[in-house]
Amino acid sequence: MQRLIKKEDIPRTLWEPDHGRIHLAPDLIHAWKSLLNYSGLFEKAHLPVPKNLVGGVTKEDTDDHLAWRFSGSSARVQLGILDPRGNLSGISDAFARIFSGGTVLIADLPCGSGAALLTILSTIAELRREGRLPREPLYIKVVGGEISESARDYAEQAIGYIKDSLADQAIWVSAEFISWDVLNRFSTADLSTKLTLTGSDCTARLLILANFSGFLQADGKWKAAKQQFESLFMHCRNNESYAIWIEPPTNTVLASGGFFGRLIGWFNDRFSTLRTPEDPEPIKFESLGQCSAKVQHPLREEHQFDVGLVIQRFDLPKSGARA
Numbered sequence: 001m002q003r004l005i006k007k008e009d010i011p012r013t014l015w016e017p018d019h020g021r022i023h024l025a026p027d028l029i030h031a032w033k034s035l036l037n038y039s040g041l042f043e044k045a046h047l048p049v050p051k052n053l054v055g056g057v058t059k060e061d062t063d064d065h066l067a068w069r070f071s072g073s074s075a076r077v078q079l080g081i082l083d084p085r086g087n088l089s090g091i092s093d094a095f096a097r098i099f100s101g102g103t104v105l106i107a108d109l110p111c112g113s114g115a116a117l118l119t120i121l122s123t124i125a126e127l128r129r130e131g132r133l134p135r136e137p138l139y140i141k142v143v144g145g146e147i148s149e150s151a152r153d154y155a156e157q158a159i160g161y162i163k164d165s166l167a168d169q170a171i172w173v174s175a176e177f178i179s180w181d182v183l184n185r186f187s188t189a190d191l192s193t194k195l196t197l198t199g200s201d202c203t204a205r206l207l208i209l210a211n212f213s214g215f216l217q218a219d220g221k222w223k224a225a226k227q228q229f230e231s232l233f234m235h236c237r238n239n240e241s242y243a244i245w246i247e248p249p250t251n252t253v254l255a256s257g258g259f260f261g262r263l264i265g266w267f268n269d270r271f272s273t274l275r276t277p278e279d280p281e282p283i284k285f286e287s288l289g290q291c292s293a294k295v296q297h298p299l300r301e302e303h304q305f306d307v308g309l310v311i312q313r314f315d316l317p318k319s320g321a322r323a
């Protein structure tokens with residue numbers, strides 16, 4: 001099937017085909033550099049990434065992620081949106097359709113410092129700037145849920161740095177970042193209410209979940225969290241609405257009994273029994289999208305790094321869904 005943004009039409013400002021190399025979108029680089037200045041982490045971000053970086057929710061963990069992992073998280077999302085090797089079936093078209101115009105809800109969970117949503121906005125803006133997507137008026141309502149207060153603050157700041165540049169491409173953004181604990185039913189109910197209210201006049205919805213497996217794989221967390229995801233996924237039942245989950249291709253994500261196996265098993269169990277013949281087939285583990293590429297480091301001209309991703313689009317049964 002013909003893709004909406006063909007591989008050969010991806011601008012060289014985002015992807016260099018001869019070197020198989022990602023260049024992060026200009027607005028994203030501006031947002032990241034501004035955040036590094038704001039947080040006093042500019043020097044730290046030039047240092048090599050420590051091998052034993054574990055991650056967590058303290059201010060120090062958030063700062064380490066911003067300095068050392070943010071560009072990798074962003075590159076992973078950009079690779080998913082562009083699918084420059086053409087092996088991530090249906091992902092790039094989902095992004096192109098959702099962001100073609102109108103009023104769109106993005107729920108970024110957990111949003112961290114905003115790497116996923118900033119990458120989506122910056123990449124769509126660059127595709128418009130380079131004439132690969134039409135500049136139809138696009139109103140985006142962002143809801144970021146995140147447990148770390150400092151990460152929420154960074155995400156909010158970062159949107160402010162690129163708002164004007166997005167508006168130049170007819171993309172107008174409003175954003176709210178709310179405290180959310182995936183293990184807490186009440187906190188998830190509050191988030192769910194926020195998504196219902198914010199998304200009520202939206203023509204398309206994207207639930208983006210990125211780089212959360214490290215936390216969810218640890219001691220029994222998935223078991224405690226999965227019922228919360230059930231209510232969150234329900235927000236993607238309408239037409240032009242998807243949940244997209246992106247993780248690094250680590251052993252714990254891909255092994256049999258690993259994170260994606262459990263996620264797909266859970267999804268099929270909870271939602272595929274509700275499908276009608278018009279709805280998509282249950283998801284097969286073998287059809288998971290995988291891709292890798294080089295990334296030009298945005299701060300160190302001489303440095304490039306590798307990024308890989310595993311990605312899955314989840315389409316919920318649409319029978320009875322609103323247009």
Ligand SMILES: C[S@@+](CC[C@H](N)C(=O)[O-])C[C@H]1O[C@@H](n2cnc3c(N)ncnc32)[C@H](O)[C@@H]1O
Pocket residue numbers: 055056057065070073109110111112113114115116145146147148151180181182183209210211212214215
């Ligand atoms: C590896 S970061 C990924 C953030 C973002 N999605 C990205 O791709 O950059 C994982 C995030 O999960 C957040 N987190 C950890 N425990 C959480 C919980 N119980 N509820 C919600 N978020 C949590 C952390 O604060 C951190 O920002």
